[in-house]
Amino acid sequence: MLSNSSASVNSGTAVSSDDTISSNKVIDLIDSQNRINFLQIQGLSKHYLKNKPIFSDVNFSIDKGEFVCIIGHSGCGKTTILNVLAGLDTASSGYVIMDGREVKGPSLERGVVFQNHALMPWFTVRQNIAFAVKSRWKDWSNDRINQHVERFVEMVGLSHSLEKKPSELSGGMKQRVGIARAFSIQPKMLLLDEPFGALDALTRGTIQDELMGIVRSTQQTVFMITHDVDEAILLADKIILMKNAVISGDSYTPGGIDQVLNNPLPLNRKRANLHHLNGYYDLRNHIVDFLIGIKKTFD
Amino acid sequence: MKSLQLKANVLSIFIFVLLIGIWYVSTLTAGSGSSSSSASGMTPEQIEYQKLMGKDIDSQKSTGFPSPAQMMKAIGYQLSNPFYDNGPNDKGIAIQLGFSLLRVGLGFVLASLIAIPFGFVIGMSPLLFKAFDPFIQILKPISPLAWMPLALYTIKDSAQSGIFVIFICSIWPMLINTAFGVSSVKREWLNVASTLEVSPFRKAFLVILPAAAPTILTGMRISMGIAWLVIVAAEMLVGGTGIGYFLWNEWNNLSLTSVIFAVLLIGIVGMVLDLCFAKLQEWVTYVE
Numbered sequence: 001m002l003s004n005s006s007a008s009v010n011s012g013t014a015v016s017s018d019d020t021i022s023s024n025k026v027i028d029l030i031d032s033q034n035r036i037n038f039l040q041i042q043g044l045s046k047h048y049l050k051n052k053p054i055f056s057d058v059n060f061s062i063d064k065g066e067f068v069c070i071i072g073h074s075g076c077g078k079t080t081i082l083n084v085l086a087g088l089d090t091a092s093s094g095y096v097i098m099d100g101r102e103v104k105g106p107s108l109e110r111g112v113v114f115q116n117h118a119l120m121p122w123f124t125v126r127q128n129i130a131f132a133v134k135s136r137w138k139d140w141s142n143d144r145i146n147q148h149v150e151r152f153v154e155m156v157g158l159s160h161s162l163e164k165k166p167s168e169l170s171g172g173m174k175q176r177v178g179i180a181r182a183f184s185i186q187p188k189m190l191l192l193d194e195p196f197g198a199l200d201a202l203t204r205g206t207i208q209d210e211l212m213g214i215v216r217s218t219q220q221t222v223f224m225i226t227h228d229v230d231e232a233i234l235l236a237d238k239i240i241l242m243k244n245a246v247i248s249g250d251s252y253t254p255g256g257i258d259q260v261l262n263n264p265l266p267l268n269r270k271r272a273n274l275h276h277l278n279g280y281y282d283l284r285n286h287i288v289d290f291l292i293g294i295k296k297t298f299d
Numbered sequence: 300m301k302s303l304q305l306k307a308n309v310l311s312i313f314i315f316v317l318l319i320g321i322w323y324v325s326t327l328t329a330g331s332g333s334s335s336s337s338a339s340g341m342t343p344e345q346i347e348y349q350k351l352m353g354k355d356i357d358s359q360k361s362t363g364f365p366s367p368a369q370m371m372k373a374i375g376y377q378l379s380n381p382f383y384d385n386g387p388n389d390k391g392i393a394i395q396l397g398f399s400l401l402r403v404g405l406g407f408v409l410a411s412l413i414a415i416p417f418g419f420v421i422g423m424s425p426l427l428f429k430a431f432d433p434f435i436q437i438l439k440p441i442s443p444l445a446w447m448p449l450a451l452y453t454i455k456d457s458a459q460s461g462i463f464v465i466f467i468c469s470i471w472p473m474l475i476n477t478a479f480g481v482s483s484v485k486r487e488w489l490n491v492a493s494t495l496e497v498s499p500f501r502k503a504f505l506v507i508l509p510a511a512a513p514t515i516l517t518g519m520r521i522s523m524g525i526a527w528l529v530i531v532a533a534e535m536l537v538g539g540t541g542i543g544y545f546l547w548n549e550w551n552n553l554s555l556t557s558v559i560f561a562v563l564l565i566g567i568v569g570m571v572l573d574l575c576f577a578k579l580q581e582w583v584t585y586v587e
Binding site for chain 2: 086087088105106107108110111112114116118120121122131132135136165166167185
């Protein structure tokens with residue numbers, strides 16, 4: 001009940017923020033230079049075995065406020081790319097540049113939502129988020145930290161569970177706490193590693209709506225891994241399709257980015273009306289065809 | 300669940316009564332059998348002769364193993380005045396126990412002060428872990444009492460040697476468990492800490508320590524169990540005070556009731572110590 005009501009509130013704000021996004025796209029030149037190519041990835045590759053990189057020559061960029069989803073089969077290196085962006089892993093070659101600076105090591109400027117929430121089980125929900133907030137703003141008073149924590153817990157509709165331990169929460173609630181923790185440090189960029197993979201379809205839909213609402217209202221830049229085609233179409237402005245490395249006989253072709261698709265669907269799309277929108281099935285079929293191995297180009 | 304616990308309790312009481320019954324019956328036949336069979340078929344002169352030979356057949360003292368009733372009387376006597384102190388070889392049972400607990404406590408605390416921080420360090424560093432592993436593996440299986448001569452020679456004080464023996468036997472389980480607990484903290488929690496740029500100090504105390512705490516406490520619990528086993532043997536060797544010395548002293552007095560009393564007491568105190576650590580363990584255990 002509670003999650004439903006918060007979801008509808010969020011989608012309400014999402015509609016109103018659409019105009020702000022489109023109007024923000026025509027601002028002055030200086031700002032637009034900061035916004036465009038906010039994150040740049042150049043010539044990224046990673047190998048564990050010499051001369052057999054999992055992926056190579058990965059180039060793409062993310063604008064400020066853009067929501068980018070990456071889709072590909074298991075083992076194509078999606079999580080490795082995300083970990084490199086997070087600073088938890090290092091690439092064999094190539095650069096990641098965010099906001100004009102090279103990414104070297106983990107930073108509070110990039111919040112990460114981990115696949116299985118990664119909450120500390122010995123902390124309550126409040127303590128888990130306060131741990132992050134205190135790391136971000138070391139000189140804040142306890143009152144201020146608590147206010148901040150409560151604001152972000154309210155955002156994901158879990159105010160009633162503030163003093164609970166993660167073990168007392170359902171899977172969906174845990175993942176919400178993980179999202180609140182990542183948002184609470186107000187990072188310049190949010191990285192989500194298949195955050196809804198372990199959730200059932202109903203919970204997944206609700207949290208997708210919530211996430212979309214929050215992202216639209218905060219204009220958060222997001223990079224997200226997913227296996228769910230509909231999730232990518234719903235959330236992403238840009239969808240990156242990754243291909244696996246291919247071994248045929250003696251020749252080895254490393255994996256990498258196959259195509260980058262711009263999502264043509266209107267920004268005010270919702271989960272409920274997604275499949276009625278013009279172009280939805282074209283996009284969906286294209287991605288599914290790619291995943292099952294039929295090569296085409298999408299325009 | 301509740302009825303199961305109740306059934307178990309009833310069964311425990313039944314087993315207890317049965318054991319006491321067996322004990323009672325076996326001491327009854329042994330005591331009465333020897334005195335009646337020998338004394339009845341003898342003339343007064345023969346009895347007198349036996350007494351002169353040192354075989355006092357009528358005496359209750361030499362009936363061998365004490366009966367449950369005698370045991371109860373002895374326990375009552377010991378517990379009625381546990382704090383008396385009549386010089387070096389005659390102290391109340393509480394004082395003796397106190398000495399043992401003090402030694403165990405001191406040795407254990409010293410060991411944890413070294414083992415837990417050191418275990419933390421080698422748990423964090425795979426290099427140090429591998430480097431120290433052979434030493435730990437060789438030192439660990441040595442019986443703590445084997446250190447006793449070296450301790451006595453170098454420390455030159457029997458009381459301190461006892462504490463040293465407790466120290467050396469409690470250090471290994473704590474060290475190994477701490478190192479293991481720290482090294483197997485979930486990768487994802489460490490990743491969270493590093494993406495939040497948490498300082499090493501906060502990471503150690505707010506992430507690694509709570510994550511490893513259940514494993515560390517298991518090590519402490521094992522250490523305490525071993526320390527309590529070893530203190531009895533150590534005190535038998537070094538003498539002077541303590542429950543182990545009391546037990547050996549009463550054996551020299553041939554007071555089996557006191558020996559049995561001491562044995563029971565060692566068991567009960569050991570159980571209480573273990574329960575304390577079980578409570579502590581419950582307190583730091585988290586559910587994922």
